[in-house]
Amino acid sequence: MEKFELHILGCGSALPTTRHFPTSQIVNVRDKLFMIDCGEGAQLQFRKSHLKFSRLNHIFISHLHGDHCFGLLGLVSTLNLLGRTAELHIHSPKGLRDLLVPMFEFFNKQMTYQVLFHEFDAKEPIQIYEDRSLTVTTIPLRHRMPCCGFLFAEKQRPNHIIREMIDFYQVPVYELNRIKNGADYVTPEGEIIANARLTRPSESPRSYAYCSDTIYLPSIVEQIKGVDLLFHEATFADEDAPRAKETFHTTATQAAWIAREAGAKKLMIGHFSARYENENVLLKEAVAIFPDTQLAKETLCVSV
């Protein structure tokens, strides 16, 4: 299986604690690194996770609250000090560019690389990234300002060739790509060898959904159906459900309901309120609804 991993750089919420950094994650898809949110200290945690800045080209910001983007200033400056030349793409809801550009210009007199902003409307699902093996699509959320999650979805990969059958029929090399993509093989004698005899299906494409910050929002279930890993915010415990609603956040129980309804394979909860010294209370509530739940934790790395 090719690499598809999630690194947690920070999983606290807005108020700092001695236990957590504010929100930031790295999705590693075949050694391409994608950052989701960039709270204060994200670059320090990035280093601590032994990741390589040179592999990071895209940053996705869910919404313009400080605990999700204040780390951009330091990160962009550091990449400049390191003499980066590759473009850096920052995808976000509208408004970030106008805020950051004056800061970037003042604090980095001579930029060695370009920062390109891609601003989107967070109201509708939009595919904001695509490469050969992956798409990233926004997941509209409901928070106190325009906000969205992100769905990282692998593309269906070509079938695997059955080496023995290829040898047996002496299929020439130049035919292999067509066959991987489903074509039958016609021998020089005109015999048709069905594709199913030459290949076996590749693994199902995997997907990761990031949902933070948001009020409990069952309407997202449709879009994240069957994800392999769901990260959902669980800022509050059940007893603080009124506070969750008031501040447009989710409880651990509600996050677990979303995972269950979506048929997610695994759930990770995070964006913990500073009020919980021991987050096992959140874990316990979520596990009661969705057993395969785990707590996010700084420098944790899991396979999708």
Add this chain to the structure above:
Amino acid sequence: MEKFELHILGCGSALPTTRHFPTSQIVNVRDKLFMIDCGEGAQLQFRKSHLKFSRLNHIFISHLHGDHCFGLLGLVSTLNLLGRTAELHIHSPKGLRDLLVPMFEFFNKQMTYQVLFHEFDAKEPIQIYEDRSLTVTTIPLRHRMPCCGFLFAEKQRPNHIIREMIDFYQVPVYELNRIKNGADYVTPEGEIIANARLTRPSESPRSYAYCSDTIYLPSIVEQIKGVDLLFHEATFADEDAPRAKETFHTTATQAAWIAREAGAKKLMIGHFSARYENENVLLKEAVAIFPDTQLAKETLCVSV
């Protein structure tokens, strides 16, 4: 002795490492907290040092490089989330206000308290803070942009009363303040009791000098003569002296020379370049010139 302590929140330089946070310190004078510089993550380190935000009213920024001020965004936002009402004073060279105010306004729609900027010209020593027991004066430095250090100086305190003598002469309570401040006592019979018989001198006022970032600058010695504690940057080791000069930084040896020439009682070095995995090389070089040197370190607390 009343409290006069230095807390190191971060002592790295611009490039992040897994060992250090960027520059930030807290000076605690009789439980009033003063922040010097506010690199990314300063608020997290503040919490880790078990300090109280409510005791922090003044922040002094040495210069407008990101590794000395990017933490202000998060800190100011956090104080707002906590519902602070007291004014927060930010002292800095010119330019910070115009950069930060648009960010503060966007990220903190409703501020519960006022941030007041006090911008100064970093070229001349200026007293920028004074209270009953303390003054703070800028120390002009030479860096790649306007930059200064800060001299925290206790005021001379009133003499201590010798309780036995006061009792012996039956000095009335209302005379005590005058006597503490040096007056003689005249008995009802007209006898003059010399102040020296009634009091003993208070402790000498203590002082702390913070000098970072700067090229080796012997001209500061005059201003920091006899400080109890000198923090001086020592970004580089001797072998990198050309690089130090080129980037307007100081070597450990040079920092030690400043301490020795100034007759400082103690030296702490910091602002370490990311290139030194083991900073003992810096310590060794400094100790050869000025034995009472120590390395700065995150969450370290020393008495001035």
